[in-house]
Amino acid sequence: MNAQLEEIREQQKQSWNKFSSGWKKWDQLTMDFLHPMGQSIIASIQPSGNNRILDIAAGTGEPGLTIAGMLNGGKVVMTDVAEDMLAIARANAAQRGITNIETAVCDVCELPFDNDYFDAVSCRFGFMFFPDMQLAAKEMARVLKPGGRVATSVWNVPDKNFWVTAMMGTIAKNMELPPPPPGAPGMFRCCKPGMMKAIFENAGFKNIQEEEVTTTLNAGTAEVYWNMMTEVGAPIVAALSKADDAMRQKIKSEVFELINSRYPEGKVAVEGSALVISAIK
Template identity: 65%
Template sequence: MIQKLEQIREEQRESWNKFSSGWKKWDDLFMDFLEPMGNEIIRLLDLKSKDIVLDVAAGTGEPGLTIASQINNGYVIITDLAEDMLAIAKENASIRGINNIDTIACDVSELPFGNETFDSISCRFGFMFFPDMTLAINEMVRVLKPGGKIAASVWNVPDKNFWITAIMGVINKNMEIPAPPPGSPGMFRCAGDGVISDLFLKAGLQKVSVREVNGKLKCVTAETYWNVMTEVAAPIVAALSKADAGMKEKIKKEVLELVNQKYPKDGVMIDSSALVVYGQKA
């Protein structure tokens, strides 16, 4: 892997490890938020009881743990770049009494598995952050058995994801945040028409399909929304770290006002939109 990609990988590993405690704190909230996308991934994979499944960029363990609970005679390898996130996944597995899993910290671009090892591969919200998405999908295809299936989710366009644009929009309005280079890892990198489906097709996958799936981030209050986003989202924390106390307070005030204005009555239940893509190896 070229030096630039290695640098991005190491920065990402450090970041996800750093924020693992925040993800653990808000795990129930986020797993509820992301469950519809995980359920669609599982539906598309059409799992069999003896399947061997790879869950890539699984973070605190989903959808790998749910998959493991559904394939009693099968096995799930749960992978992520960040060891501290996988430690939470192991803890979650223990709490739920799920024994047919293993966790391995590894880079998706250099998967430590033999060719044609897995019946299915899941990847919920990983692709947008992979340093090289082509390397990633090619590695997934390499370790997939002939006829095996891949299903992954990525975030849809910003206009359909107020849960992230609310706070980032206010930050960008108040601070000069340098725009990342085109095509670099980021939340909406795969949101454009055909980005994720073309990636699958170019990797040789067949029966490629894309479906929109919606979720709700059930924060209930704007204050909880602020706390959640400033404890789990690395880009937000990085941006706010460059602001003085007065600017941080101004940004927080404007975010709370914006969220309360949009959700004045029934509590802060923020809609989201994702794309779930599917492909099958010949």
């Protein structure tokens, strides 16, 4: 891997480790929000019995832990570049009495597993952050058994994800933010129609399917929404760190006004949309 890609990997590792405490704090709310995409991935890979499943970019544990609970004699290997996130996943597993998991800190572009090793591969919201998405897909194909299934989710277009654009749009309206370099990791890096299908095709997958899955962030109040987003959202925190107190307060007030004008008080349920891509080796 070249120096630029290694730098991206290191930045991702540092960022996810840094925000792991926020993800732990807001685990229930965020996992409820991401649940529909996890369920679609599970339905696509059909885990059962003594299957050996690889869950990439496992974060705090889902959907890997749910998959582990569906197996009888099988196991889930959960990987992530951020050790602190996997530590939360292990704690969540212990709390739920799930023992048929292993964790491994590694980069998806250099998976430490043999060829044709796993029955299925799951990856919920990892692709957007991988240094080399095509290499990641090829590695998934390499470690997957012939006939094995893979499924991943990526965020759909910004217009269908008010849960993040409400914040980032307000920040962008008030601050001059430098545009990210072309192809840089980001929330909407994979939303272009046909992009993920092409990546999977180039990795050698077949029977590629794509479906839209919608969800809602049931924050309840604008205050909860703001607090969660500013404790788990790395781009949001990075942008707000460049604002002085007055500007930060202005942005916060405008976000509250935007959210409260759209949702009844106490019923803030902000919409989101993802694409779930599945295929067979």
